[in-house]
Amino acid sequence: MSTMSNKKIIFTGPVGAGKTTAIQTMSDIPIVSTNEEASDMTKDRKPQTTVAMDYGRINIGTKEKIHLYGTPGQERFSFMWDILTKGALGLILLLDNSRDNPQQDLKFYTNAFKEFIDKGDLIIGVTRMDEVSSPSIQDYRTWLEELSISAPVFTVDAREKQDISSLVQALLYSLDPGIAA
Amino acid sequence: MSIEILDTEDVASKILDTEDVSSEDLTAEAHVTENVTSEELVSESLASEDSQVEAMETDAFEVFTTESLISEAATIEAEIAENTTAETPVMENTVLKANNSEVASTTAVSMPVLEEALSADSSNDIFDILDLNAENAELDENETIKARLAMAGTAALVSATAAAVIVNSDNSQNTTENSEQFEASNLDFSDILLDNEANSTPNTESESEVDALLESLILGEGNKTRKSTVSDDVITETDLDGNSELDDDTFTKSLTPDEKLDNDLDSIFDSEFNNDTSIKDEVKNEIEEVIEVVEQETTDSTDIDLQNEEITIVEKTNTLPEENEDLSLDEDFTMHDDLNPSDEDVYANTLEIDYADIKAKDSETLPSINIEVESEETLLEIDEDLLEEEINELAGTEELNETKESLDTELFSLELETIIETDDAISASIDSTLEILEDNLSSDKANFNTTLDEEADDELNSLLKEVSTKSENLTATPDNISKISAFIEETIAIEDDLDDVLENKEKLAPSDKDKADFDLQSLLNEVREEAGADPSVQSGVMSGSEQTNVEKRWIQLCGNIDSITTQKEVAKISFTLKDHLLDVLLKQIEATKDSEQLYRIKYNDLIIVLDHSQDCIYCNLPVTSDEYSETCFAEIEHKQIKVHDLDYSEVKLYRDKIEQNPDRAHSIESFIWSTSLLTSRGRLPAKTDITKKIGLKMWPNLTRVELTPNAMQIAAVFSKNPGNLLEVSEWLGLEQRYVFAFYNAALSLGMIELDSSKLKKPSFSLGKKNSKDKSEERSFFGRLLQRLKS
Numbered sequence: 001m002s003t004m005s006n007k008k009i010i011f012t013g014p015v016g017a018g019k020t021t022a023i024q025t026m027s028d029i030p031i032v033s034t035n036e037e038a039s040d041m042t043k044d045r046k047p048q049t050t051v052a053m054d055y056g057r058i059n060i061g062t063k064e065k066i067h068l069y070g071t072p073g074q075e076r077f078s079f080m081w082d083i084l085t086k087g088a089l090g091l092i093l094l095l096d097n098s099r100d101n102p103q104q105d106l107k108f109y110t111n112a113f114k115e116f117i118d119k120g121d122l123i124i125g126v127t128r129m130d131e132v133s134s135p136s137i138q139d140y141r142t143w144l145e146e147l148s149i150s151a152p153v154f155t156v157d158a159r160e161k162q163d164i165s166s167l168v169q170a171l172l173y174s175l176d177p178g179i180a181a
Numbered sequence: 182m183s184i185e186i187l188d189t190e191d192v193a194s195k196i197l198d199t200e201d202v203s204s205e206d207l208t209a210e211a212h213v214t215e216n217v218t219s220e221e222l223v224s225e226s227l228a229s230e231d232s233q234v235e236a237m238e239t240d241a242f243e244v245f246t247t248e249s250l251i252s253e254a255a256t257i258e259a260e261i262a263e264n265t266t267a268e269t270p271v272m273e274n275t276v277l278k279a280n281n282s283e284v285a286s287t288t289a290v291s292m293p294v295l296e297e298a299l300s301a302d303s304s305n306d307i308f309d310i311l312d313l314n315a316e317n318a319e320l321d322e323n324e325t326i327k328a329r330l331a332m333a334g335t336a337a338l339v340s341a342t343a344a345a346v347i348v349n350s351d352n353s354q355n356t357t358e359n360s361e362q363f364e365a366s367n368l369d370f371s372d373i374l375l376d377n378e379a380n381s382t383p384n385t386e387s388e389s390e391v392d393a394l395l396e397s398l399i400l401g402e403g404n405k406t407r408k409s410t411v412s413d414d415v416i417t418e419t420d421l422d423g424n425s426e427l428d429d430d431t432f433t434k435s436l437t438p439d440e441k442l443d444n445d446l447d448s449i450f451d452s453e454f455n456n457d458t459s460i461k462d463e464v465k466n467e468i469e470e471v472i473e474v475v476e477q478e479t480t481d482s483t484d485i486d487l488q489n490e491e492i493t494i495v496e497k498t499n500t501l502p503e504e505n506e507d508l509s510l511d512e513d514f515t516m517h518d519d520l521n522p523s524d525e526d527v528y529a530n531t532l533e534i535d536y537a538d539i540k541a542k543d544s545e546t547l548p549s550i551n552i553e554v555e556s557e558e559t560l561l562e563i564d565e566d567l568l569e570e571e572i573n574e575l576a577g578t579e580e581l582n583e584t585k586e587s588l589d590t591e592l593f594s595l596e597l598e599t600i601i602e603t604d605d606a607i608s609a610s611i612d613s614t615l616e617i618l619e620d621n622l623s624s625d626k627a628n629f630n631t632t633l634d635e636e637a638d639d640e641l642n643s644l645l646k647e648v649s650t651k652s653e654n655l656t657a658t659p660d661n662i663s664k665i666s667a668f669i670e671e672t673i674a675i676e677d678d679l680d681d682v683l684e685n686k687e688k689l690a691p692s693d694k695d696k697a698d699f700d701l702q703s704l705l706n707e708v709r710e711e712a713g714a715d716p717s718v719q720s721g722v723m724s725g726s727e728q729t730n731v732e733k734r735w736i737q738l739c740g741n742i743d744s745i746t747t748q749k750e751v752a753k754i755s756f757t758l759k760d761h762l763l764d765v766l767l768k769q770i771e772a773t774k775d776s777e778q779l780y781r782i783k784y785n786d787l788i789i790v791l792d793h794s795q796d797c798i799y800c801n802l803p804v805t806s807d808e809y810s811e812t813c814f815a816e817i818e819h820k821q822i823k824v825h826d827l828d829y830s831e832v833k834l835y836r837d838k839i840e841q842n843p844d845r846a847h848s849i850e851s852f853i854w855s856t857s858l859l860t861s862r863g864r865l866p867a868k869t870d871i872t873k874k875i876g877l878k879m880w881p882n883l884t885r886v887e888l889t890p891n892a893m894q895i896a897a898v899f900s901k902n903p904g905n906l907l908e909v910s911e912w913l914g915l916e917q918r919y920v921f922a923f924y925n926a927a928l929s930l931g932m933i934e935l936d937s938s939k940l941k942k943p944s945f946s947l948g949k950k951n952s953k954d955k956s957e958e959r960s961f962f963g964r965l966l967q968r969l970k971s
Contacts, residue, residue, distance in 0.1 A: 007961075058965070058968065058969075059968075060961075060964050060965050060968045061964065064961065064964065064965075066965060133795065133796060136796050137850070137882050138850075141879045145879075150879075150900065150941070151880075152879075152880035152883070152896070152900075153879075153880065153882065154880075154882055154883060154884040154885070155882055155884055155885045156884055162884075163884050165969045165970075166883060166884045166893070168965075168969055169893055169966060169969055169970075170880070170883070170893055170897070172962045172965060172966055173893050173894050173896075173897035174897050174900070174901065175962065176955075176958065176959055176962055177894055177897035177898040177901055177902070177913070178912070178913070178959060179894075179959045179962040179963050179966060180914070180959075180963055180966075
């Protein structure tokens with residue numbers, strides 16, 4: 001078995017962006033979560049929050065698999081970010097369009113994972129756009145251009161497998177456009 | 182006394198201006214008033230500014246108004262006038278508003294004159310009496326003339342007043358109200374009389390004569406004849422007197438029609454012309470002549486007609502002077518006579534007679550009715566039997582109906598079962614037919630291929646045998662050489678024929694296969710339509726249909742053009758953007774991108790509403806419809822394009838439509854993406870340089886646009902490694918139309934980087950041979966992608 005058989009993809013983003021849901025949507029196994037009762041302002045958005053990581057897996061055949069890791073959204077658990085991103089294929093950043101300042105979230109997470117983004121690839125999925133249409137996808141593109149970051153930005157629903165699958169496919173094609181299904 | 186001293190002075194001065202008489206007295210009066218008030222109030226008003234207000238609020242002070250002062254001045258004036266009558270007699274201008282007591286006294290004074298006037302034989306006698314009174318009053322001639330003139334104008338009033346007095350006297354109720362009535366109806370006359378009285382002494386002889394006349398009038402029957410001669414006012418007054426009216430009615434009803442006519446005529450004559458015998462005789466003669474004429478004309482008339490003639494006669498008397506109103510009253514009375522009780526009795530008798538006739542007629546017809554009733558009873562008995570029979574029959578019919586219904590129900594259920602069984606049988610037969618057809622097709626194809634192969638092999642073997650046979654006998658002679666050459670040519674020709682056969686075989690086989698597939702598909706479609714209710718059959722076909730629809734849609738989006746290899750061939754597959762709806766749409770979006778206003782683009786039946794504020798486009802046609810696809814692909818008539826901004830009501834309308842049909846609302850990006858694909862259909866815009874390297878500035882929102890084959894892969898290539906359209910197509914191993922389609926859509930959205938200087942550095946080299954690890958990685962990613970797409 002080659003080294004290709006154990007690669008991982010990281011899902012990151014602010015609290016409530018849908019990381020756990022996205023992993024749950026794509027995983028072939030029941031996800032492993034480290035959820036705890038929210039005690040801070042997070043409880044205004046959801047009753048529980050990830051404190052260490054979420055884990056899921058996509059099986060390819062019987063032996064090959066892709067590991068899906070979700071980072072904790074809260075900054076105080078940021079020590080986990082570097083641990084989880086080590087050796088990852090790429091980063092999928094989920095942003096919640098209904099939050100107060102999605103642009104600030106974009107800046108924060110692209111800066112926090114800057115070292116990884118420079119080496120690997122970044123795909124951005126914007127959730128809850130059906131609830132709040134502004135800012136638009138074009139706004140995110142403009143913010144990325146201001147940050148000198150080139151990355152695909154897609155509207156996604158973390159509950160829709162097709163959407164999350166598109167994020168993963170875009171990541172794979174970004175890694176190697178020459179791959180053929 | 183008075184606060185408004187100045188008002189008093191003003192009023193006094195006005196009176197002095199209008200009345201020369203006793204001005205000094207009035208002035209003196211005013212001065213006296215002023216002097217009185219000055220002593221009491223002026224000092225107080227000087228002491229305090231609020232003294233007048235306090236004085237107004239004090240009940241002890243009497244407030245004089247302008248009207249009260251005028252009244253007071255008038256009283257003073259009357260007193261002055263009374264004192265100065267002897268010197269300056271004022272008859273015509275003096276108007277006194279006397280109270281009831283004054284009227285009573287006035288009446289007492291004037292009654293002798295009035296009664297004397299009533300007792301006179303003619304109106305001239307009234308003037309004679311007045312002249313007598315004037316003489317008695319020792320008035321001068323001019324004053325007598327004035328009195329005569331006044332009396333002439335009020336002659337009728339004299340008569341009316343006299344009648345009123347008569348009626349009132351007849352009732353023996355000489356009350357104060359009667360005096361007031363008298364005054365009201367004869368005020369002017371009373372004034373004149375009073376004026377005369379003021380200038381004369383009472384005439385006791387005339388008074389006694391009038392009293393005597395009044396007594397005779399009150400006690401005599403002449404009041405009935407006089408009644409019809411009085412004016413409307415008096416008639417009204419007498420109508421109010423029930424006793425008088427009752428007597429009159431009784432008198433009138435007691436007469437026969439002829440007597441009534443004579444009585445009416447006599448009344449007219451006696452009342453109106455009894456004072457002038459000449460006129461009376463003349464009019465009487467005239468009326469008699471009229472009556473004669475009428476009688477001649479109505480000799481054959483009935484009593485009712487005669488009564489009508491009475492009306493006619495009375496109407497004819499209307500021509501007499503000053504008698505219209507009286508005669509009209511007579512006419513009214515006559516009309517009322519038509520409704521007298523005698524007529525009612527006649528009607529009642531008539532009714533009784535009619536009723537009796539009816540009863541008699543009824544009694545005559547009763548026996549026949551009884552017979553009919555008896556016969557009906559008989560018939561009813563018969564009908565009952567018949568009815569029972571019919572009921573029995575109906576019961577039988579109901580049973581039959583029930584049986585029929587049950588049979589129908591059973592039949593229906595049987596039919597249903599049969600239908601269901603038939604459907605099952607049809608489904609089974611369809612399945613078996615399909616299997617047979619597929620088997621037959623496969624065997625036919627196999628047989629056909631076998632036949633072709635056998636034919637080709639046989640021909641080839643025969644040729645080879647011939648060649649080998651000839652080669653065995655071949656010798657190097659010129660003839661043989663020529664024969665060999667001929668043989669080679671023949672062989673070549675045979676090979677060519679063989680190639681043709683083989684080629685035909687290759688061509689024929691697929692076309693035949695397509696034909697067979699087409700036939701099979703047609704058959705399946707027919708079977709599908711016939712057995713559409715069968716879900717098993719339908720579900721099996723749907724997947725194929727869906728696949729067909731996907732392929733059809735891809736052709737709409739990406740076209741099916743042939744690939745090109747050179748720039749010159751671009752013209753074959755290019756289109757002019759400005760000839761299409763896409764150009765109009767893009768220009769409108771660009772022109773209004775900073776506007777909050779909504780715009781509507783109308784082209785024939787197509788309506789597109791652009792809403793930048795909501796990042797939304799509403800289209801009345803589904804984007805996936807063939808109609809919209811054709812509209813985008815075809816060249817447009819620019820004259821048919823209409824663009825206008827929406828007002829508030831229209832905005833609300835379209836917002837409601839979007840809410841009701843969310844599938845018709847699209848993001849601007851997805852709508853432009855689809856429209857661009859439908860417009861290009863795999864073609865390229867005119868003058869596109871297919872050799873120029875291009876890149877992708879940003880990825881389309883591929884999760885929310887209509888995907889084309891390999892769109893994500895193409896986007897990744899252009900994003901990571903700029904290249905020209907042909908290179909990318911070649912390197913990815915994709916059909917050009919897919920790359921061109923993506924290029925068109927991304928170009929319309931402004932995502933293609935055409936500036937070479939802004940292109941990114943390639944992160945990898947297209948066409949570079951990959952290392953082993955890279956190959957392994959690509960293989961792994963490929964499997965992962967396959968897993969994700971599955």
